[in-house]
Amino acid sequence: MNKIFEIPLYAYERSPDQDAPAPVRHPVVVIGAGPIGLAAAIDLAQDDVPVVVLDDNDKVSFGSRAICFAKRPLEILDRLGCGHEMVEKGVKWDVGKVFFDTRKVFEFDLLPEEGHAFPAFINLQQYYFEEYLVNRVRELQDAGKPIEIRGKNKVEAIGTHDDHVKIEVATPEDSYTLEADWLIACDGAGSPTRRMLGLDFVGRVFEDNFLIADVVMEADFPTERWFWFDPPFNRGQSALLHKQPDGVWRIDLQLGWDIDPEEEKKPENVIPRLKAMLGEDVEFELEWVSIYTFQCRRMERFRHGRVIFAGDAAHQVSPFGARGANSGLQDTDNLVWKLKLVMDGTAPDALLESYDFERIQGADENILNSTRSTDFITPKSEMSRILRDAVLDLAEEHEFARPLVNSGRLSVPCTYDGSPLNTADALEDGPARTRPGAPCPDAPLGDDFLLPSLAGKFTLLTIDADAPDHFEESGIEVTRLALSVKDDKTLALKQRYLGVAPSAVYLIRPDQHVAARRESWNENIFRTAVRRATGQE
Amino acid sequence: MAELILTPNIDAPDDFYADLLAAHEGLSKTESDALNARLILVLANHIGDREALAQAITAASDQG
Numbered sequence: 001m002n003k004i005f006e007i008p009l010y011a012y013e014r015s016p017d018q019d020a021p022a023p024v025r026h027p028v029v030v031i032g033a034g035p036i037g038l039a040a041a042i043d044l045a046q047d048d049v050p051v052v053v054l055d056d057n058d059k060v061s062f063g064s065r066a067i068c069f070a071k072r073p074l075e076i077l078d079r080l081g082c083g084h085e086m087v088e089k090g091v092k093w094d095v096g097k098v099f100f101d102t103r104k105v106f107e108f109d110l111l112p113e114e115g116h117a118f119p120a121f122i123n124l125q126q127y128y129f130e131e132y133l134v135n136r137v138r139e140l141q142d143a144g145k146p147i148e149i150r151g152k153n154k155v156e157a158i159g160t161h162d163d164h165v166k167i168e169v170a171t172p173e174d175s176y177t178l179e180a181d182w183l184i185a186c187d188g189a190g191s192p193t194r195r196m197l198g199l200d201f202v203g204r205v206f207e208d209n210f211l212i213a214d215v216v217m218e219a220d221f222p223t224e225r226w227f228w229f230d231p232p233f234n235r236g237q238s239a240l241l242h243k244q245p246d247g248v249w250r251i252d253l254q255l256g257w258d259i260d261p262e263e264e265k266k267p268e269n270v271i272p273r274l275k276a277m278l279g280e281d282v283e284f285e286l287e288w289v290s291i292y293t294f295q296c297r298r299m300e301r302f303r304h305g306r307v308i309f310a311g312d313a314a315h316q317v318s319p320f321g322a323r324g325a326n327s328g329l330q331d332t333d334n335l336v337w338k339l340k341l342v343m344d345g346t347a348p349d350a351l352l353e354s355y356d357f358e359r360i361q362g363a364d365e366n367i368l369n370s371t372r373s374t375d376f377i378t379p380k381s382e383m384s385r386i387l388r389d390a391v392l393d394l395a396e397e398h399e400f401a402r403p404l405v406n407s408g409r410l411s412v413p414c415t416y417d418g419s420p421l422n423t424a425d426a427l428e429d430g431p432a433r434t435r436p437g438a439p440c441p442d443a444p445l446g447d448d449f450l451l452p453s454l455a456g457k458f459t460l461l462t463i464d465a466d467a468p469d470h471f472e473e474s475g476i477e478v479t480r481l482a483l484s485v486k487d488d489k490t491l492a493l494k495q496r497y498l499g500v501a502p503s504a505v506y507l508i509r510p511d512q513h514v515a516a517r518r519e520s521w522n523e524n525i526f527r528t529a530v531r532r533a534t535g536q537e
Numbered sequence: 538m539a540e541l542i543l544t545p546n547i548d549a550p551d552d553f554y555a556d557l558l559a560a561h562e563g564l565s566k567t568e569s570d571a572l573n574a575r576l577i578l579v580l581a582n583h584i585g586d587r588e589a590l591a592q593a594i595t596a597a598s599d600q601g
């Protein structure tokens with residue numbers, strides 16, 4: 001049977017652009033049909049902004065790569081029309097176990113908070129993830145939305161101009177030139193766009209090598225995340241075992257920096273390692289093996305005139321904490337509504353500068369977290385190893401040491417504190433988790449949930465407060481969602497949005513982040529907040 | 538925020554010091570290093586306050 005990642009999903013087809021007498025201009029071109037490029041394109045096309053995605057390949061991700069997807073990206077995907085498919089196919093898990101040498105040190109339960117439409121995490125192969133995004137693209141096409149994926153279209157040169165970008169594309173038949181008002185570069189860690197524009201990374205570079213193996217087995221390991229420090233089958237290093245759909249298990253074996261990747265990848269070297277880990281008599285089949293070298297770094301700026309970088313092209317992190325694809329989806333979630341407002345002339349170009357501010361903040365947070373995990377997992381000095389081992393030894397008996405064990409802090413969305421789009425918090429003693437800049441937490445709403453009614457537009461969320469049902473400010477339409485704490489018997493709405501306040505009015509951005517909040521409606525203040533949230537103040 | 542105590546605060550300091558040495562008696566350098574590391578973590582948790590811990594790290598570093 002062919003694996004999904006071996007079938008061309010967007011095979012090369014000749015485009016009329018290739019035969020046009022002069023380069024055809026498109027409003028938006030996206031380079032890369034990875035998870036981030038596809039998400040960006042869907043987001044644009046849903047709102048009728050025409051978009052062309054170019055990819056030098058014609059298939060989904062080879063092998064599973066990313067497997068762990070967090071709540072926030074699933075909520076974003078829900079807005080893009082394909083969150084629930086992912087959850088239905090994905091494996092849900094809550095329990096993790098930590099081993100040190102031959103002992104189980106402790107186990108934890110993520111104890112996900114109630115009252116959210118989406119689980120804290122699912123495990124799903126990246127190839128399924130991308131397949132569902134491609135399916136969603138097809139669905140939009142069937143509905144007549146202006147979205148196109150061009151497979152085997154390799155970008156070879158980029159010319160930047162004040163008001164557009166020129167793109168040279170090679171296809172299996174010939175080369176052609178395209179123009180774009182805006183270019184979103186989602187061309188991955190090795191981003192040719194970055195290279196062609198002569199832009200480079202800043203920040204700390206850390207390297208380590210991992211043997212990543214996806215094995216198919218009928219094993220009765222439970223649906224849990226198992227992490228080993230210094231196990232007998234991988235001395236001095238770490239290991240991870242995690243379940244994916246279809247009886248596929250992800251195994252990560254840390255190899256250290258001083259290795260020969262080609263040697264390590266050979267089945268005769270991989271299989272004995274896996275047998276030592278899983279037990280001699282466990283039957284398994286290798287689906288995919290790869291040596292993965294990672295780095296923690298980001299571009300100095302993500303926006304360069306009409307070229308905007310997102311996903312791995314803009315930043316990379318270690319795999320601990322599953323922050324790669326998860327944070328890339330937050331990039332495009334942040335970018336697309338802003339770009340739409342700038343493109344239709346509603347908001348000034350300055351709004352796009354806030355993409356840099358907010359997503360660099362997000363990238364730095366991810367890099368900080370994954371660097372700390374790396375420092376714990378791979379101690380850099382004798383003393384850091386001694387301290388690390390002390391934490392693990394104590395954790396077995398003493399609960400206090402367990403929060404210090406860092407085998408990856410799982411991805412949570414960034415709160416854009418200090419963003420130029422925020423209006424100062426004016427809800428006295430309001431919950432910190434919904435302060436300006438924060439992503440709105442979900443809450444039950446009758447038989448449904450809150451987040452879908454906050455998606456893709458500016459919303460005035462009122463809880464036991466009066467306000468106009470609708471207003472317009474500087475070209476931005478704001479619609480009210482009027483709720484009462486009485487609507488939600490679980491009290492989640494009250495806990496998450498009111499705290500001790502008797503009422504609240506929230507201004508919420510199209511990406512479901514809070515822009516402003518106070519106890520009651522005030523026309524002047526909220527009009528100013530709308531202008532500020534759209535770069536007009 | 539608690540202020541780090543840097544004036545004498547241990548009851549019977551000689552007894553405490555003797556206990557500390559006794560805990561290390563007969564241990565190899567590796568075992569002693571591990572014991573010290575565990576001890577730091579246990580004490581740090583007892584203090585808990587981040588400000589006091591930061592001051593403690595500074596106070597200890599300044600003597601290096």
Ligand SMILES: Cc1cc2nc3c(=O)[nH]c(=O)nc-3n(C[C@H](O)[C@H](O)[C@H](O)COP(=O)(O)OP(=O)(O)OC[C@H]3O[C@@H](n4cnc5c(N)ncnc54)[C@H](O)[C@@H]3O)c2cc1C
Pocket residue numbers: 031032033034035036037054055056057061065066067068069126153154155156186187188189191192212292310311312313319321322323324325326327328
């Ligand atoms: C082993 C492993 C485990 C991981 N685990 C996780 C995890 O659990 N959770 C998580 O969130 N992330 C994880 N990641 C990270 C995740 O895979 C990446 O962050 C994610 O794929 C980034 O998506 P992207 O769209 O930015 O780039 P990519 O997926 O790399 O896509 C880039 C696309 O650009 C195309 N392209 C490149 N050059 C050109 C060109 N010149 N012209 C046209 N097209 C071009 C490529 O063909 C490709 O389709 C993991 C990664 C690895 C390797």
